[in-house]
Amino acid sequence: MAPHPRVIKAYNAMRSLGISDEEVKPVLKNLLQLYDRNWELIEEDNYRTLIDAYFELKEDKQTEGKRKAPISYLDGRKPKHKLHLVDGDIQASATDNSSEGLSIEDTEIPPNVFKQKIIKPSQTSIGHMEPTTSSQALQTVSSKVDGISTLPCMAARDRKLHRGKASAAGHCEDPIVETSNPRIQRENISSDHHQKELMTPRTEKLKLHLGPVSTSYNALYQNVHKEDATSACNNSKRTQKGNIDIASSPLGEIKISLNCEVALGQPNFRIPDLDAVMKSIEEKYLKAHMIVEPQSSMVKLLDDLCGSYLKLGLSLSPNGSTSKFANSRNVTCLPLQTVTEDDKNSFHFLDDITKGSENVKISLLDETGSEDVPQFNYIPYNVIYQDANVNISLARIADEGCCADCAGDCLSLSLPCACSQETGGEFAYTPRGLLKDDFLKACMSMKLEPLDHHFVYCQECPLERSRNDIVPEPCKGHLVRKFIKECWRKCGCDMQCGNRVVQRGLRCKLQVFLTQEGKGWGVRTLEDLPKGCFVCEYAGEILTNTELYERIMQKSGNDRHTYPVTLDADWGSEGVLKDEEALCLDATYNGNVARFINHRCSDANLIDIPVEVETPDRHYYHLALFTNRNVNAYEEFTWDYGIDFDDHEHPIKAFNCCCGSPFCRDKKQKGQSDNLVLVVLSHVRI
Numbered sequence: 001m002a003p004h005p006r007v008i009k010a011y012n013a014m015r016s017l018g019i020s021d022e023e024v025k026p027v028l029k030n031l032l033q034l035y036d037r038n039w040e041l042i043e044e045d046n047y048r049t050l051i052d053a054y055f056e057l058k059e060d061k062q063t064e065g066k067r068k069a070p071i072s073y074l075d076g077r078k079p080k081h082k083l084h085l086v087d088g089d090i091q092a093s094a095t096d097n098s099s100e101g102l103s104i105e106d107t108e109i110p111p112n113v114f115k116q117k118i119i120k121p122s123q124t125s126i127g128h129m130e131p132t133t134s135s136q137a138l139q140t141v142s143s144k145v146d147g148i149s150t151l152p153c154m155a156a157r158d159r160k161l162h163r164g165k166a167s168a169a170g171h172c173e174d175p176i177v178e179t180s181n182p183r184i185q186r187e188n189i190s191s192d193h194h195q196k197e198l199m200t201p202r203t204e205k206l207k208l209h210l211g212p213v214s215t216s217y218n219a220l221y222q223n224v225h226k227e228d229a230t231s232a233c234n235n236s237k238r239t240q241k242g243n244i245d246i247a248s249s250p251l252g253e254i255k256i257s258l259n260c261e262v263a264l265g266q267p268n269f270r271i272p273d274l275d276a277v278m279k280s281i282e283e284k285y286l287k288a289h290m291i292v293e294p295q296s297s298m299v300k301l302l303d304d305l306c307g308s309y310l311k312l313g314l315s316l317s318p319n320g321s322t323s324k325f326a327n328s329r330n331v332t333c334l335p336l337q338t339v340t341e342d343d344k345n346s347f348h349f350l351d352d353i354t355k356g357s358e359n360v361k362i363s364l365l366d367e368t369g370s371e372d373v374p375q376f377n378y379i380p381y382n383v384i385y386q387d388a389n390v391n392i393s394l395a396r397i398a399d400e401g402c403c404a405d406c407a408g409d410c411l412s413l414s415l416p417c418a419c420s421q422e423t424g425g426e427f428a429y430t431p432r433g434l435l436k437d438d439f440l441k442a443c444m445s446m447k448l449e450p451l452d453h454h455f456v457y458c459q460e461c462p463l464e465r466s467r468n469d470i471v472p473e474p475c476k477g478h479l480v481r482k483f484i485k486e487c488w489r490k491c492g493c494d495m496q497c498g499n500r501v502v503q504r505g506l507r508c509k510l511q512v513f514l515t516q517e518g519k520g521w522g523v524r525t526l527e528d529l530p531k532g533c534f535v536c537e538y539a540g541e542i543l544t545n546t547e548l549y550e551r552i553m554q555k556s557g558n559d560r561h562t563y564p565v566t567l568d569a570d571w572g573s574e575g576v577l578k579d580e581e582a583l584c585l586d587a588t589y590n591g592n593v594a595r596f597i598n599h600r601c602s603d604a605n606l607i608d609i610p611v612e613v614e615t616p617d618r619h620y621y622h623l624a625l626f627t628n629r630n631v632n633a634y635e636e637f638t639w640d641y642g643i644d645f646d647d648h649e650h651p652i653k654a655f656n657c658c659c660g661s662p663f664c665r666d667k668k669q670k671g672q673s674d675n676l677v678l679v680v681l682s683h684v685r686i
């Protein structure tokens with residue numbers, strides 16, 4: 001009888017894993033019976049149910065075999081690996097191409113052979129959730145590309161990175177990362193292994209017990225730790241490292257337990273979806289880390305998995321939807337345990353601090369786990385706190401101050417439109433959306449050599465009033481800054497117009513991370529960025545000077561940081577500016593990613609440039625941060641706040657600068673503690 005096409009497909013899928021038709025047949029038959037011949041259940045996710053059921057059956061049979069009788073080895077040698085993970089008949093998998101029709105009657109459990117399997121390098125599965133019975137297998141996620149075992153959604157590019165990272169991190173021995181390099185396997189498999197086995201790439205199958213207490217991986221896992229690799233061929237051994245507990249048996253079985261008991265102290269913990277846990281790990285290691293950080297390792301990754309498991313579990317609402325696996329019979333809930341010291345050492349990771357409000361996610365990472373996650377509310381754009389008079393109305397924009405007659409992209413016009421007037425009849429941006437070199441150069445020169453440029457003077461300066469309200473000193477002057485003016489709502493061009501960069505929002509891949517130099521949190525780029533690239537604007541609450549002053553007065557000694565930026569670019573031209581008219585941006589409680597960007601004296605890689613978008617005057621404007629040189633992936637962003645560290649009269653005391661720049665302006669001794677360290681960013685003090 002001609003085999004059923006679905007049977008042939010199933011056989012083919014299993015053959016690609018090196019499993020013979022003979023062995024698949026009884027398993028498939030059982031599953032068809034169990035699922036009432038519902039093929040969809042068997043076929044979904046690349047036959048994961050079938051694969052799981054197959055391995056489960058093998059495991060059961062092996063256990064039974066061990067109990068009943070000594071195991072017979074076809075080649076007379078003891079196996080190094082337990083059948084649970086690697087099995088198969090060499091001849092069958094290599095030569096048996098028959099796809100006999102499957103009939104219920106011809107079910108036959110294959111002999112309990114215990115042989116090392118020759119398997120293609122690509123044959124690996126990860127993320128198998130152990131079912132309660134052998135036939136209830138769920139959650140096998142297998143990936144067969146490039147000989148690298150991968151997490152389920154890993155893109156081809158990411159897999160390359162994964163491989164690159166393995167070597168960079170010195171963890172090539174990790175079978176999860178690299179299974180196809182025979183040299184590496186030779187180095188890590190004990191000497192009594194048969195040569196055929198040494199040259200044979202293996203498959204791994206990882207099992208995950210989902211439960212609030214421990215997450216376990218069972219794997220043919222000789223090489224996770226070198227010390228454990230050898231122990232797998234000698235005596236049983238158990239090692240503990242952080243949240244990870246590794247036990248190995250003389251049969252080559254290694255079990256990795258990830259202790260997530262910290263979850264148990266959390267009343268809101270719900271068991272998360274394993275796919276979501278895996279995805280979150282991928283986000284972190286493949287996208288955020290790009291698998292190139294030297295300190296990354298599988299141990300760290302598994303530890304991270306535990307952390308993500310907890311975090312995702314906690315993020316599920318008690319009454320809302322829980323994981324589809326949460327009530328599954330396949331979930332193993334283990335007894336309660338207490339929180340250990342190790343739990344306190346786990347890192348902090350947030351997938352997206354923007355709450356989805358930006359074009360791109362921004363992750364937060366504290367690899368030490370020592371710092372509390374910052375408490376603030378993410379806002380992507382400036383928001384008026386209360387009294388600030390920011391008059392945004394179309395009526396204020398004169399017809400000649402916009403380009404109502406334009407269409408499409410203003411940058412493509414042979415004669416630049418009215419919106420280029422502010423920048424001398426030329427747009428500040430290139431068609432690639434970068435700052436033009438000349439414009440950037442002029443802005444840099446103002447930043448670095450302010451005295452070479454023009455200043456305007458207030459009749460009564462709000463800054464001087466804040467120093468001495470009774471007898472304020474004369475205004476020291478405000479630099480006449482270069483502005484960018486972008487097209488806006490009254491303009492006829494479209495949103496893709498090249499003169500709309502800042503208003504389109506953040507595009508770069510950024511990460512908030514804990515700096516090593518004692519600067520607290522910082523921001524880094526996760527990709528190479530060219531010179532003149534818009535990174536983000538400094539967004540916060542728009543406050544009047546009066547409101548800012550009141551806030552500063554209310555701050556307690558523990559509340560160390562405030563992040564106000566004065567919008568003083570137009571102060572001099574406004575004559576007498578009252579405190580309730582002078583504006584600033586405060587990102588302390590409500591702000592965007594820029595609130596984490598640290599200061600660097602003089603040679604910072606970002607520059608702040610005022611940008612006029614909705615309002616035609618310069619009373620209120622946006623403060624946009626652009627790269628002033630090429631910035632490499634993983635470089636920390638910095639900008640020069642313009643602090644005069646020698647100005648001891650300033651109402652706001654500066655921090656002790658740890659910028660590390662050879663041009664650092666802070667000459668005072670390090671280590672002096674400040675009770676309340678506040679900093680006014682972005683005004684050059686001369």
Ligand SMILES: C[S@@+](CC[C@H](N)C(=O)[O-])C[C@H]1O[C@@H](n2cnc3c(N)ncnc32)[C@H](O)[C@@H]1O
Nearest residue numbers: 519520521595596597598599655657658659679
């Ligand atoms: C705008 S915030 C930057 C983010 C901040 N690091 C955090 O953890 O939230 C400014 C504060 O960061 C710290 N900071 C920034 N640059 C620094 C530097 N070069 N040296 C020391 N501390 C710095 C100071 O505490 C300052 O008040």
